[in-house]
Amino acid sequence: MxxxxxxxxxxxxxxxxxxxxxNLKNNGISRISxxxxxxxxxxxxxQIRHDFNCFGGFGQQGYGYNVPELHAKIGEILCVxxxxxxILIGAGNLGKAVANKIFQRQSGFKLIxxxxxNEAMSGKMIHQIPVRHIxxxxxxxxxNSPTCAVICIPAGDMKELTDLLxxxxxxxxxxxxxxxxxxxxxxxxxxxxxxTDSLMALSYLxxxxxxxx
Amino acid sequence: MxxxxxxxxxxxxxxxxxxxxxNLKNNGISRISxxxxxxxxxxxxxQIRHDFNCFGGFGQQGYGYNVPELHAKIGEILCVxxxxxxILIGAGNLGKAVANKIFQRQSGFKLIxxxxxNEAMSGKMIHQIPVRHIxxxxxxxxxNSPTCAVICIPAGDMKELTDLLxxxxxxxxxxxxxxxxxxxxxxxxxxxxxxTDSLMALSYLxxxxxxxx
DNA sequence: TAGATTGTTAATCGATTAACAATC
DNA sequence: TAGATTGTTAATCGATTAACAATC
Numbered sequence: 001m002x003x004x005x006x007x008x009x010x011x012x013x014x015x016x017x018x019x020x021x022x023n024l025k026n027n028g029i030s031r032i033s034x035x036x037x038x039x040x041x042x043x044x045x046x047q048i049r050h051d052f053n054c055f056g057g058f059g060q061q062g063y064g065y066n067v068p069e070l071h072a073k074i075g076e077i078l079c080v081x082x083x084x085x086x087i088l089i090g091a092g093n094l095g096k097a098v099a100n101k102i103f104q105r106q107s108g109f110k111l112i113x114x115x116x117x118n119e120a121m122s123g124k125m126i127h128q129i130p131v132r133h134i135x136x137x138x139x140x141x142x143x144n145s146p147t148c149a150v151i152c153i154p155a156g157d158m159k160e161l162t163d164l165l166x167x168x169x170x171x172x173x174x175x176x177x178x179x180x181x182x183x184x185x186x187x188x189x190x191x192x193x194x195x196t197d198s199l200m201a202l203s204y205l206x207x208x209x210x211x212x213x
Numbered sequence: 214m215x216x217x218x219x220x221x222x223x224x225x226x227x228x229x230x231x232x233x234x235x236n237l238k239n240n241g242i243s244r245i246s247x248x249x250x251x252x253x254x255x256x257x258x259x260q261i262r263h264d265f266n267c268f269g270g271f272g273q274q275g276y277g278y279n280v281p282e283l284h285a286k287i288g289e290i291l292c293v294x295x296x297x298x299x300i301l302i303g304a305g306n307l308g309k310a311v312a313n314k315i316f317q318r319q320s321g322f323k324l325i326x327x328x329x330x331n332e333a334m335s336g337k338m339i340h341q342i343p344v345r346h347i348x349x350x351x352x353x354x355x356x357n358s359p360t361c362a363v364i365c366i367p368a369g370d371m372k373e374l375t376d377l378l379x380x381x382x383x384x385x386x387x388x389x390x391x392x393x394x395x396x397x398x399x400x401x402x403x404x405x406x407x408x409t410d411s412l413m414a415l416s417y418l419x420x421x422x423x424x425x426x
Numbered sequence: 427t428a429g430a431t432t433g434t435t436a437a438t439c440g441a442t443t444a445a446c447a448a449t450c
Numbered sequence: 451t452a453g454a455t456t457g458t459t460a461a462t463c464g465a466t467t468a469a470c471a472a473t474c
Binding site: 246247248258262263266270271272276 | 453454455456457458
Binding site for chain 2: 011012014015016018019040041042077078079080082084092093094096097098100101102104105107108109147148171172174178180182183189191193194195196197198199200201202203204205206207209
């Protein structure tokens with residue numbers, strides 16, 4: 001199966017499949033058909049079968065899908081068991097919340113360093129990782145070679161910071177700032193979470209509901 | 214202009230346009246053409262003109278778009294100046310970070326109440342709003358009629374909570390939990406932020422880059 | 427075997443892009 | 451006026467859905 005044929009929309013649905021299957025598995029459900037899963041997830045059965053088949057034949061005609069097996073397969077596809085070394089920049093409320101998320105479950109990453117420009121934070125422990133002053137980031141990266149950076153600081157000097165991180169070998173960013181890393185660094189992978197954009201979309205929709213329903 | 218003809222993909226791009234225009238405005242740029250904006254945003258000029266025209270003719274042939282005017286128009290479309298009453302459930306790190314976001318700028322909502330099940334949080338102030346125990350949520354909603362609920366607690370008893378909130382008149386949810394409110398309550402509007410899904414998508418992509426680039 | 431359900435192709439639908447006439 | 455750039459329609463592209471043969 002040629003990976004390049006898998007569209008981004010399919011990929012974005014994978015974690016949701018993974019969550020639903022995990023839930024079914026935890027509830028002791030061992031078998032499910034695409035049409036039952038479609039009811040539970042609010043998708044079409046056709047789309048579910050089409051999505052799964054991007055990665056190979058996981059089901060069995062006349063039977064459906066084996067839940068624990070499919071769950072494991074999707075976990076493998078998502079590489080959730082890998083531990084790519086990640087660093088967190090920004091140890092405020094958002095940074096701490098995001099650190100929790102990373103530690104909460106296997107997500108493909110392992111947080112190995114936390115940095116903040118606030119001196120008062122230095123030395124504090126978050127999930128058994130000491131917060132370091134941001135000035136130590138360069139040496140830390142040289143010594144530990146993280147490949148992913150999680151950006152939890154407001155805009156500020158984002159250009160300087162991301163330029164540095166890219167020079168230091170960071171290959172992917174989980175970006176919570178509004179700085180457009182992807183435009184400045186097309187060579188790296190950027191997954192952005194724009195909280196304000198999300199809220200504003202909700203504002204639009206809740207003020208224009210008649211048109212949407 | 215028939216609002217129902219505006220696709221969700223266009224709507225999701227509006228906040229980003231708004232941000233970029235704000236930035237241009239703050240930098241004293243008063244005029245921009247679709248092609249220059251396309252360079253800055255990494256979109257096609259065609260798409261930009263097409264998007265803007267969903268809402269009416271904001272530009273001028275031979276000239277382009279007036280930045281402050283367009284910024285204001287998009288702000289109006291997004292209803293960022295409205296103050297829909299919102300309550301926050303969950304005052305942990307994520308809840309606090311999200312509260313900051315709501316207060317940071319005009320986003321169409323105004324936080325009027327914060328709730329947490331942790332007794333120790335009760336009475337603490339966040340942005341001059343006292344944290345109340347979650348048991349007070351019913352009376353608070355009856356007295357204050359919020360229309361939006363921001364969910365910043367892990368799954369737990371989400372069904373019970375969201376059923377209650379819907380009964381109490383909540384019309385829209387900004388949902389950070391993995392509970393699928395939209396499936397349980399098709400009558401309300403739900404904008405979800407699935408942090409773990411976002412991270413897992415990044416995991417997939419960073420492990421399968423050759424196919425994506 | 428008969429019934430059920432997948433895997434897969436073809437049809438449809440919708441979003442993006444290209445093109446160019448309108449017009450500032 | 452001539453040049454630039456929008457507004458808008460048509461063409462293209464891609465994603466979703468429908469249909470059904472394959473097969474467990």
